[in-house]
Amino acid sequence: MKILALILSLTLLVLTHELGHYLFARLFKTRVRRFYIFFNWKFSILKAKKFGGKWHFLFFNDKTPDEWDEKNLAPEDQDNTLWGIGWIPLGGYCDIAGMIDETKGADDLESEPQSWEYRSKPAWQRLCIISGGVLVNFLSALLLYSCIFAHWGKNDLPLQNAKLGYDYHPVLVSEGFQSGDIICAIDGEEMTDIVKTQHKLLLDRPNVVSVMRHTSIVDTVYGPDSTLSTSCRDTVVRVDLPISGDLLTKIEPRDTNLLFSVRAPFVVKDFGPGSRAKRGGMQIGDSVVSINGEPMACFTEISARLAELKNTTATIGLWRNGQLDSVQVEIDGKGKIGVYLADFRDLFECVHTDYTFFQAIPVGISYGWEQMTTYARSLRILFTKDGYKGLGGFGTLGGLFPSHWDWYSFWNITALLALILAFMNVIPIPGLDGGHILFTLWEIITRRKPSEKFLEVSQTIGMFLLLALLVVANGNDILRWLGF
Numbered sequence: 001m002k003i004l005a006l007i008l009s010l011t012l013l014v015l016t017h018e019l020g021h022y023l024f025a026r027l028f029k030t031r032v033r034r035f036y037i038f039f040n041w042k043f044s045i046l047k048a049k050k051f052g053g054k055w056h057f058l059f060f061n062d063k064t065p066d067e068w069d070e071k072n073l074a075p076e077d078q079d080n081t082l083w084g085i086g087w088i089p090l091g092g093y094c095d096i097a098g099m100i101d102e103t104k105g106a107d108d109l110e111s112e113p114q115s116w117e118y119r120s121k122p123a124w125q126r127l128c129i130i131s132g133g134v135l136v137n138f139l140s141a142l143l144l145y146s147c148i149f150a151h152w153g154k155n156d157l158p159l160q161n162a163k164l165g166y167d168y169h170p171v172l173v174s175e176g177f178q179s180g181d182i183i184c185a186i187d188g189e190e191m192t193d194i195v196k197t198q199h200k201l202l203l204d205r206p207n208v209v210s211v212m213r214h215t216s217i218v219d220t221v222y223g224p225d226s227t228l229s230t231s232c233r234d235t236v237v238r239v240d241l242p243i244s245g246d247l248l249t250k251i252e253p254r255d256t257n258l259l260f261s262v263r264a265p266f267v268v269k270d271f272g273p274g275s276r277a278k279r280g281g282m283q284i285g286d287s288v289v290s291i292n293g294e295p296m297a298c299f300t301e302i303s304a305r306l307a308e309l310k311n312t313t314a315t316i317g318l319w320r321n322g323q324l325d326s327v328q329v330e331i332d333g334k335g336k337i338g339v340y341l342a343d344f345r346d347l348f349e350c351v352h353t354d355y356t357f358f359q360a361i362p363v364g365i366s367y368g369w370e371q372m373t374t375y376a377r378s379l380r381i382l383f384t385k386d387g388y389k390g391l392g393g394f395g396t397l398g399g400l401f402p403s404h405w406d407w408y409s410f411w412n413i414t415a416l417l418a419l420i421l422a423f424m425n426v427i428p429i430p431g432l433d434g435g436h437i438l439f440t441l442w443e444i445i446t447r448r449k450p451s452e453k454f455l456e457v458s459q460t461i462g463m464f465l466l467l468a469l470l471v472v473a474n475g476n477d478i479l480r481w482l483g484f
Contacts, residue, residue, distance in 0.1 A: 005401040007089050009414045011037060013137065013421055014092040020136030021094040022081075024129040031116040032081045033070070034095035040086030047084045051077035079116070096129065100455045119452075123444045130436040137422035138372075144415035146357070146364030152408055153354040154363070157262070158192045159183060160212070161349045164263035164298050171250045172201075172259060176241040178213060180263065184238065185210040198259050202248055203377050209241045263298040264344035275338030280329035282339070283320065290317030290326075299341065307335030372419045430455075431462025 015037055025032050036044075043062040048055060051073050058064075070078040086092070098117025113120045118129065165180035183197055184190065186206045191197045200206065215237055251259070266288040271278040290296055291305045292315050306314070309331050316337075317326045329337050355363060400413050428438040435458065443449045450458075 001403055001405055002399070002401045005405070005410055005413075009401075009410065009417060010089065010091075012414060013418055014038075016136050016140045016418070017133040017421060017425075018092050018094040020132035020134070021096065021129060022132075023136075024132035025094070025096050025118070028121055028125045028129065029116060030118050030121060030125075030129065031070075031079055031097040032094060033097055034082045034084060034093070036084045036086055036095075037092045038086035039088040039091060039093075040084055041088060043087065045085045045087050047082060049082045050080050094133075100452060100459055123440055123449075127437065127440045127444070130433050130440060134422045134425045134433055137418045137425070138368075141371075141415045141418035141422065142365050142368040144364075144411055144418065145368045146360045148360075148408070148411055148415070149355050149363050149367075150357040150360035153352055155345060156351045156353075157194060157345055157348055158351060159194055159197060160192070162262045162344070163348060164265065165214070166260040167263055167298075167300050168260045169251065169258055171247065175209075175243055176239075177209075177211065177260075181211040181213050181239075183209060183260075184212050194262075199374050199378075201259055202251075203374070205246045205248075206243050209243060211239050211241060212236050213239050261300075262344050262348075263300065264341070265297070265347060266299045266302045267342040267347060268339045269342040270340040272338040272340065276330045276332060277316075277337040277339045280316075280337075281327040282316070282318070282329065282337075286318045286320050288316055288318050289324075291315070293317070303335070306331055306337065310335040368415070368419060371416060372423060375420060376423060429462050429465060430458035431465065435459075435462055 018035060018037075022032055022035055038045075043060060044058070045060060047058040047061055047064065047068075049068055050056070051068070056068070064082070066072055068082065070080075073080075096118045098113065098119040118126060121129070160182055162182065165182050167179050168177040168181070186197070186200050186204070186209050188208075189200075191200070201209070213236065215235060247259075268277070268282060268284055268286045268288075270284060271282075288296070288302055291302060291309070294305070296302045296305060311331065311333050313328055313330050315326055316329050317324065319325075331337055400417075402409050425433040426437065428434040439450050439455065439458075
């Protein structure tokens with residue numbers, strides 16, 4: 001399911017990106033020879049082109065017939081685009097006439113510039129054409145976020161409403177954090193949002209983090225006859241934790257999204273096929289509170305203990321309908337008992353806000369812009385020691401999607417990927433849209449157009465850089481899969 005979700009998401013992203021280039025090219029009467037979803041090395045799944053007053057189609061074709069070539073068509077059909085679907089689902093392209101890109105070099109251009117070619121257009125029009133993909137990706141992300149908020153609303157879990165507190169990354173534990181702590185302020189600024197707190201910890205180089213901590217206090221009381229008595233009571237105290245340095249330089253790049261996580265109770269939502277828990281007498285809604293008589297409050301503790309007890313039978317204590325009970329459950333060789341857990345958002349008090357479509361638009365724009373700026377700021381991790389290890393390829397992207405189909409997650413992740421694609425494409429590397437944008441801006445400022453040979457060499461260098469980046473990113477995925 002993850003692979004299907006990834007392919008569908010990438011298809012939508014490539015389609016919108018290339019449509020951005022296409023629409024601006026056609027707006028300025030620039031010929032688009034081919035428009036492809038996926039790459040078509042050796043053959044295409046589908047080719048379609050309109051000429052002679054009707055559409056023509058080819059399936060699983062390796063060579064386009066000569067009669068489809070624009071040079072052999074009637075003048076009124078020469079401007080029509082060949083539409084296609086390739087078989088390698090790693091991208092796509094929009095072949096704009098007269099433009100040096102990944103599909104062609106200077107030797108592939110007509111000897112004399114034609115009025116309908118990209119290179120013949122004014123610099124400001126070329127800037128619009130090459131920026132169109134980025135613009136449409138960015139706008140589509142904002143539209144998606146707006147639609148998500150309009151349809152599902154916004155569900156926020158305030159930091160303080162996670163009653164069991166949070167589990168923390170070992171680096172934060174070394175800074176004095178304890179399981180169950182609830183962050184309430186960073187450098188004196190009160191914190192309520194989980195995601196913003198994660199970002200502030202990682203990106204803002206905090207000096208002091210304040211947490212609310214459950215602790216036991218011993219009270220000493222002297223009686224009137226000087227007798228001494230003590231009593232113990234649980235309370236919550238505020239503790240200020242000084243941070244010893246930039247957390248971003250201390251945390252492995254692959255762990256940057258795991259600074260802390262909600263300590264969620266182990267509440268049964270449903271059972272898997274052949275569930276040992278169901279066979280042992282557990283019921284939907286049961287909340288596990290102990291294993292073999294040892295009290296445990298949250299999923300992380302319980303799952304770790306179950307893993308230690310694999311291939312055994314354990315006594316599982318649980319709350320059911322307000323009463324304490326217990327059952328005997330067999331644990332399989334992977335430390336599992338065959339249950340699906342309730343989402344912690346359904347167990348803790350969340351703040352839900354519904355929006356009409358028009359109310360959701362400014363909320364979606366604000367949220368999308370915040371996501372973009374946070375992503376841009378987080379890229380400085382690449383310049384830390386071993387920062388390259390944080391790069392991920394298609395395996396990492398696929399891992400973002402849940403193992404079961406969920407439309408909310410799908411559109412949310414697709415919107416985020418659209419923002420990432422937009423931002424990555426404006427990086428001024430030849431081979432990316434950002435490289436073309438840089439050269440076009442240089443031409444506008446200096447009124448000197450780079451030569452076609454220079455553009456071709458730059459494009460080649462850029463493609464080598466991008467290929468190397470692709471190898472490193474997907475190589476990291478393979479190493480992680482192998483356990484390194």
